[in-house]
Amino acid sequence: MHSERKQSDLRLYRRLLLEACRFWLHIAVLFALGLLSAPVTLLGPLPLKLAVDSVLGPHELPAWLAWLLPAGTERSDAMVIAAVAALAILLALAKQLLDLGSTILRSYTGEQLVLAFRAKLFRHLQCLSLSYHDTVGTATATYRMQYDAPAIQWIMIDALIPLLSSLLTLIAMVVVVARIDWSLALVSMTIVPALYVLSQFYNRRLKLQWREVKNVESSTMSVIEEVLSSVRVVKAFAQEEREQQRYLDSARRNLREQVKLTLTGGNFGLIVGLVLAIGTALVLFLGVRQVQAGRITLGDLILVMSYLAVLYTPLQTVSRTAASLQGSLVSAERVFEILDQAPEVVEKRHARPLARARGQVEFEAVSFAYRAEGQALREISFAAPPGAQVGVAGVTGAGKSTLVSLLLRLYDPSAGRILLDGVDLRDYRLPDLRNQFAVVLQEPLLFSASVAENIAYGRPEASESEIVAAAQAANADDFVRALPQGYRTPLGARGMQLSGGERQRLSLARAFLKDAPILILDEPTSSVDAQTEAGILEGIKRLMEGRTTFMIAHRLMTLEDCDMLLLLKRGRLQVVTSHIPTVLRGRLFLGEEQPSALPLEAAAAGQPRRLRVP
Secondary structure, eight states: HHHHHHHHHHHHHHHHHHHHHHGGHHHHHHHHHHHHHHHHHHHHTHHHHIIIIIIIOOOOOHHHHHHHHHHTTTTHHHHHHHHHHHHHHHHHHHHHHHHHHHHHHHHHHHHHHHHHHHHHHHHHHHOHHHHHHHHOOOHHHHHIIITTHHHHHHHHHIIIIIHHHHHHHHHHHHHHHEEEEEEHHHHHHTHHHHHHHHHHHHHHHHHHHHHHHHHHHHHHHHHHHHHTTHHHHHOOOOHHHHHHHHHHHHHHHHHHHHHHHHHHHHHHHHHHHHHHHHHHHHHHHHHHHHHHHHHHHHHHHHHHHHHHHHHHHHHHHHTHHHHHHHHHHHHHHHHHHHHTOOOOSOOOOOOOOOOOOOEEEEEEEEEEBBBTTTTTTEEEEEEEEEOOOEEEEEESSSSHHHHHHTTTTOOOEEEEEEEETEEEEEBHHHHHHHTTEEOSSSSSOOOOBBBHHHGGGGGTOOOOOHHHHHHHOOOOOHHHHSSSGGGGGGGOGGTTTTTTHHHHHHHHHHHHHHTSSSSEEEETTTTOOHHHHHHHHHHHHHHHHEEEEEEEEGGGGGGTSEEEEEEEEETOOOEEESSSHHHHHHHOOOOOOOOOOHHHHHHHOOOOOOOOOO
């Protein structure tokens, strides 16, 4: 178990180093500054030793300092004190300058590391398939973006570099203390094995507790995100108190886990402090005996104790921050869990470019399953020529939205293939493929941006006149100009300050501006009143002209202008017909009995299919 944990930590460090390698120069300079600070730290207690031994005591000044003083003044107490004071000031100034430079560079490099790591994570999250996002949810991804990604800064900049610098300082100080008295150096190091054993024991516990804390915090954020995104439903059903209690239950669990983590870290720090105190006491006892025996001077003892304080400080700091370090490692694990998720929809290595499609769409025995236990679509086959207006009908859950999701390649078929202009969708470059589609959904999706930016979402480079023309074509220009700032009016979160019909017209304007050869209309009028629907349908008819269109609808009358009707039932294609008026004069069969599907040849030839009309 210990070996697995250690290998896991080493693997994490290696992956973090690979992520940070593009900033190797910044990290190298930070490390160099850390190396420079080591000798300055070593020299820090030197002025005190000189003052004790050469001013208060009978010892001669070191030759290098006597050489720096004017001739004949090396025995003057005032000159020696002034020189020692000047040396102390110079060492303090050098340390402050090194610390300042290190702090500025550490902040800059750390923020750059976090930005690059978050950008990589955000790009990968956008590449992951919808099934992943549907399963995991947005709160988990948001938490890992915001709170777990900075782990790369905490580990690489705030922990690893200071740890390496402290290690070098430790080695240097041990060497210096050993030159003064090897027995003192040996005694000072006796606590290191004890600290190592303690850290290994507590690190395992801390890491497990940090995993639990992160999971609970993420769950708490999920509650917040879910409630606030559904606040209209919560208010409508008067469930505020219930949701408040749900949040408090999760938050209190988080509180308990945080307290347990703090107690574990506090116990670790307490034991480490006790071990360091024992080490300090042993060195002090032995050092006093060495002074009494005349083996070292009092200044040497003061120097050793000063070094010991500097030596033990990083050990104590590392021990006290062990909980945070383990938390950072857990955060890094959680980020790499997402980065290790492979997208289900991937672009081929040498995918074909596609400028503008003609719009011929064919489904060849296409099947698809969201989960292993059931299929959403079963062996769907049909052909739509360029410019065809295809109606897609069926009860809720029949597979209508799944069909157009496959067409957009938001998912790939489990079996069969989908062709666009005679080429499998999987052979095209993904951005080029999706640029062939304009989509108008049942629930309009708008962004927290201006009206103009929302209309131009599919074509950000569009001119103002093109944006206005698209709004006019969608019957949206009048109400947009009536807004406080017209086309520059910010819409706020999801554009909820507009009515449903107004949001839908902006979605239509977005589709007009994109001018894609294939149009997908996913029940665009199901949530509006009859009067609003008439205005939206007028815009839709203009939008459909000259484009291959797939229009999903529950109300069959909405599909009366279509060239072809697809009836889906329980994931199967029940009817393919090109005689829509015949269907609309009766009532389309939606019962349990399953008529055989019209052969594709008959549909292509325009032969009517006799439908059962109850």
